Amino acid sequence: MARPRRTTGWRQLSRGGAVAEQPWSGRRVTLADVAKRAGVSTALASIVMREAPGASEASRRRVLAAAEDLGYRPDVRARSLASLKPHLIGVLFGRAGRFHFELIDGLYAAAEERGWELVLSALTSSRDEARALSSLNDFRFDALVMLGPPVAEPMLAGQVPLTVIGWHVDQPDVDIVRTSDEHGLNLAVRHLVELGHRRIAHLQGGDGLVAIARRDAYVAAMRDVGLDHEVRIIECAGEDQLDGQRAARALLDENTELPTALVAFNDDIAAAAMSVLAQHGIDVPGDMSIIGFDDSALARSPEVDLTSVQQVPQELARLAVERIVARCEGRKVADREMVLEPELKVRSSTGPAPSA
Template identity: 45%
Template sequence: MAARVGLSTASVSLVLRGAPGPSERTRQRVLKAAADLGYRPDRNASLLARRRTRLLGVMVNIHSPFHAELVEHLHTAAEAVGYDLALSTQTRTRDEDTAVDTLLAFRSEALILLGPAAPAATLTALDRKVPVIAVGRRITGAALDVVRTADDDGVGRVVDHLVGLGHRSIAYVDGGRGVIATDRRRGYRTAMRRHGMDGHSRVLPGDHTEQSGERAARHLLDDGEPPTAVVAFNDQCAIGVLTALTRAGVAVPREMSVAGYDDDALSRLSCFDLTTVSQGAEEQARRAVAAAVERLDQGRTTPREVVLPPRLVVRGSTGAVHKGRKDTRNFRS
């Protein structure tokens, strides 16, 4: 029909739906063509096309205990405002693009991406299709919503805590590549410099896993002069450090203090009792859902970044430097 009257499909659709915009002359042309063609609108198809799914698509890393906790809070926050979640996972063999494509196929009205690694330009382009809320990661120059904590400040608070306990030799197990890892590494180095200990900064390679923490701990013990404290990129990595120290017979925190980041469910178990940094999972989830609703239901178009303050959670894995600490240089894994 659009070709018959020489108009765009969008203009014809506006006339047939009785929407404002087209001139009276245009309306008459379209209605006459419709009558000549015997056109009858399919009301069921029209309703289906306009029906909202009220689904918020969430991309989650299946290996992250912290992401699992975020999803639980996201469900609660979404249900409170009449939405539901569609989940799509990242795994070792399933990348972000695949996870996002699945969420779009389910007609998710907005996407809440947990710790996305995609470039800012890619995320901005995706936001042009559906509203995107990135959770947990700083994104510079992207026109989309971000909800995160100040990662550099969080690691800095851990270092401040350890310095207050008398530690001067503090090592850091890195989180690998990516913006989150970069921010936390910077937080460690900045805090060490602030305390006049930048000459003693020591960053060991690592990643998100327990295995990387175990490798880093074994390396520190084999070095002959291990630090008095270790800060790990996240709780999983810190638990790996604790595991290696326990196997080597190193008492925590008497002989070495250990701290992580995220305050996930494992860190709270009595067998780990891990000092860590809380990102405020419940508040992040609430803010992320609120951002999606503002975009979908209230028409907000200006991107917004919400930066929440991290909170140090002190547990039993950190303590004051012990007088007999010099004996630790004899430890081996």
């Protein structure tokens, strides 16, 4: 007796009297197959199939129709095991100095308090947002926190509960938790002006949204104190210490009068500039004052003792996790954007302007 022939390729399924096609290769239809058919991420398909909040009605209908077309049946055993697991928050982060590591530490603490867990995916020079998110999808995360890349249109906006930390996004489906760059740079510039400085330059950390926001905040602060004519921007290629060293050397190589004070994009760039200035016999703060941004552990270290605009990573992380949990539980969030007002932590890297 001949064995039944195993079907491969496509098979026909009846759906509401109509005939629909389904990929079939003798294997169980997976959630990834449903997501592909519906044109959504696996994370969004999971949200729909678990009847969790976070998906639009249009996306929900599309996923359910795809599941019915394909004859998708959730694995009851996997669902039972999954119900025993804590909720997962995906975290996307990139090369943004040591402050991001302090934020991640705060996210771990805030998530643990609520019985949630984190799964991390890093951005590198060869690993963009799409690739980093693709690896997160394997973990079926419930929501996403982005520390980077600072983009205007995050790829998963509107598909999963999503909070960005550190920059503004116009999309209404994205929550925002950030420190006021405007207030922070205003504090820095006014502190230097009170010390008698007029030639105050800015070390810009690349061309990302956060760098542009802080550059614009510096320009606005200089205008507020009547120093429009003294605005001077030294561009760094990026945000780390090597970028700060190169920018400081470029400043020293210019055949122009040096500024008496620098306001840097972050603490890493500021500390690197301090090191280069010291190598060239320029005293900080005697010859030049320097201010960083973040008030990271580097700024607080006795060896650096850097005046810095303070961000509080634990508070930023706590607010981000609170918003994520609220969205996942279907609760309303009063304000989509939370902006924290920073303080200026004054240390030994700033002092009176040198005498003319």
